[in-house]
Amino acid sequence: MNIWKPTSILVKTLVCTALLLPVVLQFQAGAIPVQANVSQTTKRADTAPEDLRQYTAEVIQQLALSEPLTSWKNADYVIEPLGPGTRSWLVTVKTEKNAPPGYIIISSTENNEYKLVEYGSGPDSLYVRSNLESALKASGISKQGITNENVVPLYGGPVLAEWKVKPSVANSIQFLDALTGELLPESKESWDKQAAKYHAPELAVGSNQRGLSPEGTIYTSKVFDPYDNILWMTEKSLKFKKESFEAILNASKKLVFVSSGAERTYNIPLPIHGYQKWTEDSSLNSNEAIYVLTGSESSSRWISLHALIDCGYFVAYKE
Numbered sequence: 001m002n003i004w005k006p007t008s009i010l011v012k013t014l015v016c017t018a019l020l021l022p023v024v025l026q027f028q029a030g031a032i033p034v035q036a037n038v039s040q041t042t043k044r045a046d047t048a049p050e051d052l053r054q055y056t057a058e059v060i061q062q063l064a065l066s067e068p069l070t071s072w073k074n075a076d077y078v079i080e081p082l083g084p085g086t087r088s089w090l091v092t093v094k095t096e097k098n099a100p101p102g103y104i105i106i107s108s109t110e111n112n113e114y115k116l117v118e119y120g121s122g123p124d125s126l127y128v129r130s131n132l133e134s135a136l137k138a139s140g141i142s143k144q145g146i147t148n149e150n151v152v153p154l155y156g157g158p159v160l161a162e163w164k165v166k167p168s169v170a171n172s173i174q175f176l177d178a179l180t181g182e183l184l185p186e187s188k189e190s191w192d193k194q195a196a197k198y199h200a201p202e203l204a205v206g207s208n209q210r211g212l213s214p215e216g217t218i219y220t221s222k223v224f225d226p227y228d229n230i231l232w233m234t235e236k237s238l239k240f241k242k243e244s245f246e247a248i249l250n251a252s253k254k255l256v257f258v259s260s261g262a263e264r265t266y267n268i269p270l271p272i273h274g275y276q277k278w279t280e281d282s283s284l285n286s287n288e289a290i291y292v293l294t295g296s297e298s299s300s301r302w303i304s305l306h307a308l309i310d311c312g313y314f315v316a317y318k319e
Contacts, residue, residue, distance in 0.1 A: 048079035048089060052106065055114050055207045056091050059104060066216050068300065069121055071099035082155035083164070086195055088117070090127055090153055100299070103127060105155060107200035114207040115200040117307050118158055118291070122299025126161050126178045127153050135181025141167055141174060153178065156195035157311050158303045159259035159268045162186065185265045193263045203242065203306035205278045205289045212278040212289060219274040221253040223297050226269045229318065232256045237313035245290060245305060249275060254317035257292070257308055270294040272314070276302055 048056075056079060064072035075093050082088040082105070093102030102121040106114050120126065132151070135141075152164045154175075161178035175186035205212050226232060238255070240248055249255055255272040274293035291302040308314075 047081065051207070052079065052089065052114060056104065056106065058210075059106075059116055059119075059205075060091075060093060062213055063119060066214065068217075069102065069119075071095045072102055075102070077104075080153070082153050083195070086155055086198060087200070088155045090155070092127075093121075101125065101128065107155075107198075109200045109202065109206075113200075115202075116205040116304070117201060118301060118303040120295065120299060120301035122295065124179070124296055124299040125301065127163075131179075131181045132163055132176065135176055135183075136165070139174075139183060141165060154191065154195070156191070156198040158307050159257075159270070159311055160194055160198070162191070164191070187265075190263065190265050194261065197261075197263070199310075201304045201306035201310065203289060204304035209287065209289075211280045212287065213281065215277045215279060217274055217276045217293060217302075218250075219293070220249055221273045223273055223295065224254060224271050224317070226256045226271045226317065231318045232269075232315050235315040235318070237315055240314075242290075242305065242309075246275065246277075248314075249292075252316050254319075255314045256317050257294070257312055257314050259312040261311060270303075270308075271317070275305075 056077060060072050060075060060077060063069045064075070072093055072095060075095050077094060078092045079089050080092075082090050087108040089106050091104035091106065093104065095102055100122045102119070103125050104119040105117045105126070107117050108114055124131070150166050150168060154160075154162045154164050155178075156162075162184060163176040163178055163181075165174045165176060166172075167174075173188055175184045175191065176182060177184055237258075238248060249272065253273075257270040257272055259268045259270075272292050272294055276291045276293065278289040278291070280287050290305040292305055292308065293300060293302055295301040
């Protein structure tokens, strides 16, 4: 059953609430970039530890060995922290002029191991400044005085990526979605509660696992929009062990990941249409990590399976 696809946040909220899910935000980006007062890099980019820079360079070169990220070979990059206290960093990969921009997010464990949480490429990726600038102008926030110091990228996991904006001439703090720039029903208190629960995924690729390398991405279906058919909202969550996820996705072809949590102020559906495995070359070892593929026609996003399991559940997508 295909139904009318909502486009505004308010209508999406009403539709999804009526079908047993709380506020679900559809991630669609298509904003027209405009010139604003937020630059591409900030002073925060100069504070990355040397061992993080070294690990980042290794990850970039590994990902550049196969499509669709071959444009990352020998690419420059900028590292900046993602908000206070979350022990995460945003890596902006500066590709060639005609290649799409790229990003990586790395978090640190309590044992100071760096973990590769997610990575992606395309004009509609996380933390793209042009989308933020368009959103600030469309909402009127840009008229209230916005500088680099007013805008802070925040990260509390793959489904809690936001911009915190505090205009110079206003007392209120606004939170915007880091993918689309949409205003979110978030507050400092609600953000702090959710971010406090985030920890780096232990089963993601890490700096202590130098033997792991990425295989080619497996595409189980074409890119799809979960709002084309919302029967998945009535599906029960899939129960599986990490080792069986690959078989489940290969059989189902399409899955939808749904964020959940008692402290959440909004929920997010992510369409899953593929995956990439990181494995060891040695036949004596069986260590591996899986990154699920989501995104749109123009942008791809690979997220650690373990990072997602910590913050929601998967359901089957029915045609």
